[in-house]
Amino acid sequence: MPDAYRGLDRFVARERVVADLQALGLVEKIEDHKLMVPRGDRSGAVVEPYLTDQWYVNIKPLAEPAIAAVNDGRVRFVPENWSKTYFEWMNNIQDWCISRQLWWGHRIPAWYDEDGEIYVARDEQTAAELAQARHGHAVTLRRDEDVLDTWFSSALWPFSTLGWPEQTGELERYYPTSVLVTGFDIIFFWVARMIMLGQKFMGDVPFREVYIHGLIRDQDGQKMSKSKGNVLDPLDLIDGIELEPLVAKRTSGLMQPHLRQRIEKSTRRHFPGGIPAFGTDALRFTFAALATTARDIRFDLGRVEGYRNFCNKIWNAARYVLMNTEGEDCGPDGEMEFSLADRWIRSRLGLTAREVDQAFAGYRLDLAARALYDFTWNEFCDWYLELSKPILQSEDSSAAERRATRRTLVEVLEALLRLMHPIMPFITEEIWQRVAPLAGVSGASIMRQAYPEAGTWPEDAAAERELDWIKGFVLGIRQVRGEMNISPGRALPVMLQEASERDRRYAELHGRFLTRMVRLQDIRLLGDDETPPPAAAVLLGGMRILVPMEGLIDVSAERDRLDRQREKLLADLGKAEKKLANQNFVSNAPAEVVAKERQRVLDFTDAIGKIDQQLEVMRALA
Numbered sequence: 001m002p003d004a005y006r007g008l009d010r011f012v013a014r015e016r017v018v019a020d021l022q023a024l025g026l027v028e029k030i031e032d033h034k035l036m037v038p039r040g041d042r043s044g045a046v047v048e049p050y051l052t053d054q055w056y057v058n059i060k061p062l063a064e065p066a067i068a069a070v071n072d073g074r075v076r077f078v079p080e081n082w083s084k085t086y087f088e089w090m091n092n093i094q095d096w097c098i099s100r101q102l103w104w105g106h107r108i109p110a111w112y113d114e115d116g117e118i119y120v121a122r123d124e125q126t127a128a129e130l131a132q133a134r135h136g137h138a139v140t141l142r143r144d145e146d147v148l149d150t151w152f153s154s155a156l157w158p159f160s161t162l163g164w165p166e167q168t169g170e171l172e173r174y175y176p177t178s179v180l181v182t183g184f185d186i187i188f189f190w191v192a193r194m195i196m197l198g199q200k201f202m203g204d205v206p207f208r209e210v211y212i213h214g215l216i217r218d219q220d221g222q223k224m225s226k227s228k229g230n231v232l233d234p235l236d237l238i239d240g241i242e243l244e245p246l247v248a249k250r251t252s253g254l255m256q257p258h259l260r261q262r263i264e265k266s267t268r269r270h271f272p273g274g275i276p277a278f279g280t281d282a283l284r285f286t287f288a289a290l291a292t293t294a295r296d297i298r299f300d301l302g303r304v305e306g307y308r309n310f311c312n313k314i315w316n317a318a319r320y321v322l323m324n325t326e327g328e329d330c331g332p333d334g335e336m337e338f339s340l341a342d343r344w345i346r347s348r349l350g351l352t353a354r355e356v357d358q359a360f361a362g363y364r365l366d367l368a369a370r371a372l373y374d375f376t377w378n379e380f381c382d383w384y385l386e387l388s389k390p391i392l393q394s395e396d397s398s399a400a401e402r403r404a405t406r407r408t409l410v411e412v413l414e415a416l417l418r419l420m421h422p423i424m425p426f427i428t429e430e431i432w433q434r435v436a437p438l439a440g441v442s443g444a445s446i447m448r449q450a451y452p453e454a455g456t457w458p459e460d461a462a463a464e465r466e467l468d469w470i471k472g473f474v475l476g477i478r479q480v481r482g483e484m485n486i487s488p489g490r491a492l493p494v495m496l497q498e499a500s501e502r503d504r505r506y507a508e509l510h511g512r513f514l515t516r517m518v519r520l521q522d523i524r525l526l527g528d529d530e531t532p533p534p535a536a537a538v539l540l541g542g543m544r545i546l547v548p549m550e551g552l553i554d555v556s557a558e559r560d561r562l563d564r565q566r567e568k569l570l571a572d573l574g575k576a577e578k579k580l581a582n583q584n585f586v587s588n589a590p591a592e593v594v595a596k597e598r599q600r601v602l603d604f605t606d607a608i609g610k611i612d613q614q615l616e617v618m619r620a621l622a
Contacts, residue, residue, distance in 0.1 A: 315427065
């Protein structure tokens with residue numbers, strides 16, 4: 001390199017080279033040419049190769065023990081398929097460049113004397129002693145200006161943060177740990193390097209399991225990046241932030257005008273009204289629900305809003321429970337007569353606890369969140385709380401029934417709060433402080449309580465079957481009300497046709513639940529030879545639930561509804577018959593599959609016949 005160009009900026013040097021060539025008459029002509037060069041997203045600066053001296057580590061000797069650690073099961077990836085990514089990197093590993101030209105970081109432990117000789121040592125004093133031994137006298141040393149690669153420093157994290165190289169109590173207690181949670185994009189950059197350096201310096205792997213989750217992306221599937229302006233600050237989602245402060249926050253400190261403009265435009269497009277406050281628990285539950293085994297996770301504010309509503313549902317359910325139990329006898333002593341609903345919700349709680357426990361054990365936070373959501377919203381709130389009202393609010397209920405229901409309300413809610421606490425710590429703590437004393441549970445905090453065990457609430461299959469019958473009955477009546485646009489406040493007479501002995505028994509036992517939940521005038525059993533009046537019908541097993549329509553409905557609308565239902569059944573029947581007409585299907589499919597398809601044909605045919613009967617009734621009404 002000629003001395004005239006040394007130390008010059010590349011752009012200045014290029015202009016001077018051209019000028020010198022022109023001065024020597026070596027330039028024939030100069031033409032404009034548009035050169036496509038890469039630029040940094042944040043700075044806008046041109047990015048070009050620049051050859052420098054770097055520090056490297058021969059990493060292959062460290063990789064071999066790390067490969068063995070995963071092969072022999074000392075480290076396990078969850079999901080297991082991510083071990084393939086690990087092996088792909090490790091089996092094709094290259095020397096590791098560990099030096100970086102950054103302002104901040106751990107300085108490279110290397111010093112140079114005036115002759116350019118290098119002294120690598122633990123500290124400057126040791127390096128000076130090495131230099132003095134070489135030269136025979138003290139010499140001035142200059143430390144290398146580069147810093148260690150971030151991942152090199154991070155690879156030391158599991159033990160360097162615990163006092164290493166000293167043999168501290170923390171190091172003895174916490175190394176190795178049980179599980180590392182991280183994203184798939186840094187399996188090689190961080191996970192593998194922690195395993196390599198952990199075995200090198202500690203003689204053991206740093207963790208036993210590696211739980212790999214997907215990458216959170218924005219609603220358009222783009223990776224979140226500050227330079228793109230699509231990053232969401234969890235604190236903004238928790239507390240909420242208006243548009244202008246959000247724009248100011250995202251563009252603060254950015255020096256490049258083009259980057260400020262891009263981020264401001266993106267922010268105003270995606271969040272025209274700012275970000276509403278969702279709360280910590282709603283955000284935590286959202287992340288748990290999104291933690292599938294998928295590689296990418298699209299983050300949608302609509303999901304957070306939905307789980308904020310879920311928090312409100314829990315809060316309102318707790319208010320109902322407290323309103324009906326505070327100041328009342330909820331203790332385990334005294335005579336108690338548990339209703340069908342009490343036995344059912346206890347059984348469902350046990351099954352939910354088992355499902356959540358299995359999901360946590362398999363690192364399936366999404367399945368745990370789904371089980372908690374379904375039980376809380378669909379079973380505890382939508383069904384059990386409604387089923388408790390006929391007992392708590394009716395004078396026909398005995399004191400033992402009311403005591404048992406109050407006990408069930410506080411016991412189930414208290415246990416449910418403990419089940420949800422790892423995902424939703426704040427709302428569960430707040431509610432638990434008031435519910436726990438009613439359930440007879442003592443303690444300063446929910447976080448110090450034992451996690452629920454499924455065996456505490458044994459499965460009650462009989463209660464499950466009976467409650468399913470009630471649910472089918474209630475949903476059938478609600479379907480008729482909805483489709484026929486009948487006011488929810490209007491009491492309906494109901495007739496049961498072709499009722500089995502079980503149907504008759506359930507209708508008699510649980511009439512108070514049915515009458516209260518769907519506002520019935522009465523329930524009447526039709527005799528075998530009794531002709532029902534024109535009525536809307538729904539099927540519950542083999543029984544037909546009839547709602548007489550005279551004076552209640554628009555006959556033409558009901559006829560249209562039945563016609564649509566009949567058309568759908570005919571389409572399903574046609575598909576099933578087409579399958580059975582295919583000899584390849586009948587010959588090759590498992591016998592139970594063929595039998596199931598034949599049963600479907602019978603069921604569809606039977607249902608169509610019953611609809612035809614209803615259409616005859618509608619014609620009679622017309």
